[in-house]
Amino acid sequence: MRPESYSLLYLIPLLPLIGAATLTLVGARLPKALVVLVALGGSLGAFAASIASTWVFYRLQETPLEAVLWEWIAVGRYTFDFTLGFDALTSALILVVTGVGFLIHVYSVGYMKEDPGFFRYFAYLNFFIFAMSILALGRSLPVMFIGWEGVGLASYLLIGFWYSDPEKALAGKKAFIVNRIGDFGFLIGIFTLVGLFGTGDFQLLKEAAAGLRDLDEVLKIGIFAGYTPRAVITFACLSLFVGACGKSAQIPLYVWLPDAMAGPTPVSALIHAATMVTAGVYMVVRLNFFFSPSVAPIAMHVIAWVGGLTAIFAASIGLAQNDIKKVLAYSTVSQLGYMFLAAGLGAYSAAVFHLVTHAFFKACLFLGSGAVIHALHGEQDMRRMGGLRRPLPVVFWTFLISTLALAGVAPLAGFFSKDAILARAFDVSRPLWMLGFLGAGLTALYMGRLLGLTFFGSARYNAAHGADVGHGADAAHGHGTAKEIHLHKPDLWMRTPLILLGALAAVAGLLNLPHVFHLEGVAGGHALETQWFDHYLSSVVGAPQVLLDAGIEWLLMGVSVVWAVFWLFAGYAIYRRGPSATLERATRSGPARWAHVVLREKWFVDEVYEYVIVIPVRTMASFFALFIDPFVIDGLFVKGSALGVRSSGRGLSWLQTGNIQSYATVFVVAVAAIILWAV
Amino acid sequence: MPLSDLVFYLFAAMVVVGAAGAAISQNLVYAAFLLLAALFGVAAIFAWLSADYVAITQTIVYVGGILVLFLFAVMLTNRITDARHSNPAVGKRPAALVSLGLFGVLAYVSIETPWKHFDVPAGGETTHLLGQALLSTYVLPFEVLSVLLLAALVGAVVMSRKETPKP
């Protein structure tokens, strides 16, 4: 389908960019109310523009929209236009980004009220919305890469927002470095595809992919002569997936995300849960004509397995964390694993659907945890919470809904999206389904534990507050020393987004009911509309398939609901009285102790990286720094060549006497020489 | 050699000798007068080429104006007539070498050139034609020249006027 030109698309990134620029330049001098106005205006404007674009898209019978902003680079035979595109997939992502983004802006007004870096915070946040919309709207790989790097920058700035705390600055640095590894892969992938097809435009790439006649015929010309297109595309897909692993925190590059919790909690909600980290999933689905079982089966296997393993692995770590945000962070890693599992199995719309629902309930969970932390003046350790159900009812109820959604309890949003993934896995690969199923149980368990520790039982925060623990707390709120602390209840700014997101977490599942719900006569004599979202996305990812037979599907759903409720209750029951003494004793010896230590220490992955990568690299670096660099590089190459250039510079400067007669002499000699040479 | 050629070479020699003398002479006053000879020779060659207007302008502006100004400047400036300091030439030999070299190159080029021969215009008054051209075809350069002169004037004024103390 030829895209329709719709130039107003540029408003979506432009409005938050204006907000960010205004706040950066003059934010320090603006009164707080004006900062709020500019920041909310930027994000709300983007949301409104997204809705308008979606409406236009819908009115045009779902013809993709495009806006060619300018011809960007033209080098040799390659031309890259700065084009924005808008199709069903874009609309799904951009509505989430701008909608959830706006709600989190609202929430932040309350949350960051007292922070001295108020305007700076909103400048970054607006910049993030800008970069993320470029990522989502970019119609070609290079444009997407700009957004990709932009969100990385925003994330880095916001993780290290409280940069005066070295630990937080370090977390920012870690995210930065790990993402560089991913970006390297991403760039290699881009170069490979551009090198093979001569374009980075998704539209043209899709046509080119469709036009490839024989994937296994060895190429005779071009840079990749000697390889088959399939091999090249598989290589490109794997490279791109390395990038996706970095951005979306998959094994083995997930390690930055838990540390990224050092940023302000609303940032964790927006960037490190709802939107940015899903960029990898989006990219894979966007390029589904390459990431497809029929084109690059090996790459797809890798993606599905990495996703599945990440899902269960991260969930297991989440079991033993005491920092409320860390639990949620590992949960995010695990849920992103589900999305990749789905994408790797070719269930693209299931992946995107889970992306959307996850954005709602995980944002709500993070904002809820932020409200809890805010209320407790920066306390993040769940062992020192408890009993918050009564003082914070709004937070509790929204948190509960989102927890049930995440655990996959029907009929909340997460149930439908996770079930779609598991159904597909069950059909394609039983081992992968097993991973997902076990992961779902672990998810329910750690969420039950979180719920029990935080909201039930007795209030433990008064006694323990001000003690030595409390790592990585939101520093802006500081630590009080008083025994009896005054709970800092969320204001209206914070409550409204919680309620809206909670509601979305509850009902978003209706967007994509499984086909088995296609029952006659339920809704006023008509059949329920099922798989609406699958159909909506079909222009991008192909028509939805119905694979399982209804009986098995019902059975699977039933089993997974029972499974989730069971583990949820188990977690709640064990922990609702706080960290239990029995459990403490049980984990003090034997294999249970080991299991506990391994999980608490996150399978020692950071340590393994430290010994396998960081220390050898550092040793090598010091070797280079001590021997190679000063003597060979510095001495021979740098100083040597610098000496060469410098001495030639000096040699030339004797002519530069400052004496005008000598200048004139050089002038005349040069003229004479040139003429003589020419004649 | 026809007489007209003889006249040309005579004036050409006057230009060359005058210019060389102006460059070499150690005394500024001598140099100025030698320059006068060179400029006058150029005016004569213009006249010889039937370019009457240019010849007259050359005489009036350069000989009558600029050179006289030079001489005034030389004479009104203290001690400039003191020969030892007046016009020290540094590196005479390299300078001669370089100049002769360039001359050699250009001379070689002009010898190699197959010259085009134009008939010498029959003479007659050119002032009228020049005036016509300046105010029609070349009116733009002519006008731009006024801006050029103004800029030069302003520059000269700025550089030479007394500095007023800042209020």
Place this chain on the structure above:
Amino acid sequence: MSVNELLPLLPAGVLVVFGLLLLLYEVFSNQSEQRRYSAHLAVLGFAIALTVVAFQLRDPTASLFLGPGGLASLVVDAFARVAFILLMVAGLVACLLSPGYAKNAGHSLGEYYGLLMFSVAGMMIMVSAADLATFFVGLETMSVAVYALTALRRRDVRSTEAALKYFLMGAFATAFFLFGLALVFGTVGSLHLTHLAEAMSTGTTLLREPLLHVGLLLILVGFAFKVAAFPFHMWAPDAYEGAPTPVTGFMAVAVKTAAFVSLLRLIVVGFDGAMSSQTGGASWTVLLEALSISTILVGNALALTQRSIKRMLAYSSVAHSGYVFIGLTAVAEGEASAGAGILFYLAAYTAMTLGAFGVLAYLERREGGSEAERFGAYAGIGFRHPAASALMALFVVSLAGLPPTGGFFGKLFVFSAALRAGHTGLVLIGVLGSVIGVYYYLRVIVAFYMRDVPEPGPTPSATPSAELGFGLLIAAILVVVLGVVPGPLIELGRAAIASLG
């Protein structure tokens, strides 16, 4: 000729009129309080003229002042209009950078801005001239005004010396240029570019008509002097160092832009593609190649050894001329896209160089004294003047040619056009020069941010002027916009080159 026909020249006219107004304003306003509006008046003049050009940008080519044979002595085409814009933006930003500085140095402001506007008017004649006589008049208008501008800091010995050197060498170069004109006129019988093109396209060679070619060589030498190409660059560092810093910036960008743009016209129109077809002694492209290689190497090598930032920038601007010559070489080979690349490069160069000199002017004022021009004197500046230093970092990164700045795309367009024309070796030299450039440009950042502050620095001596801040902001925005959205300008450049025919 009706007045309407003169409309294409209106921008230049506006500049001259405002220049005169400024002179009168200076005379009739005795209170220094009033004089501070000189800068505003000048900026207003540039803004009006720019608006006029903007409205005329899509107008058809206008041929003015037809001479014998119906040949125009002035052609205002899209090419000339793009050059107008570049030059006037340079003039406008230079005006904005000047006020505080000029006031401090005790200049007479009316003359200062007046001369600046006259020189830009001269440049505009240069870039639209279709015959070399008209061109020469424009060239001299520009030159004389700039000589005077250089000399404005009269009480400063270095400024006077710089002006004298610049003036003497300039006169010297002008003599060669005129001699070249005479030779060309002698062989072609006209100074019009069209006639020159006819003469060149008859298959003339150096061997058959040495005089014509020597004449053209001498004209080229005149250009090489104005753009400070090796070995005619020697005046540049002295003049750049001695001149008032905003004037240095103006000299480094506007004079160079005017010279390069008119050289581009000369090569495309006057040589009519005959540049590469020379047989005999050596071809023109080889000459241009040699000029660019030597200019790049010498400029960079000398910039590397400088201890003063201002001198370093002066030498590096020599190197930048070398990069533009790479583009000219490609143009001479008939690679039209190189022309658009050159226009883009000049635009980026204008913004970043003016910006860098502007920051220097700001720091000189704030820190006091010319001592501050040494690298060492700038230790810790990054923390005392964060905004100015951040801008300096931006300009320096752009000068070094790193993305995402205009400087990067400038180099990219010029180099890629040269590659298309087959000048791989030349591009390699250019890249090598850029690498050396990165080293000495980054030294600025190192000096600003990474050196320990020796002692608590002197307290700022004067408040920054709002105009200066505004000027720097314009330059910074241009640098960034050209680095992010290079498309429109390169399109404009292509249209401009196409209008040359």
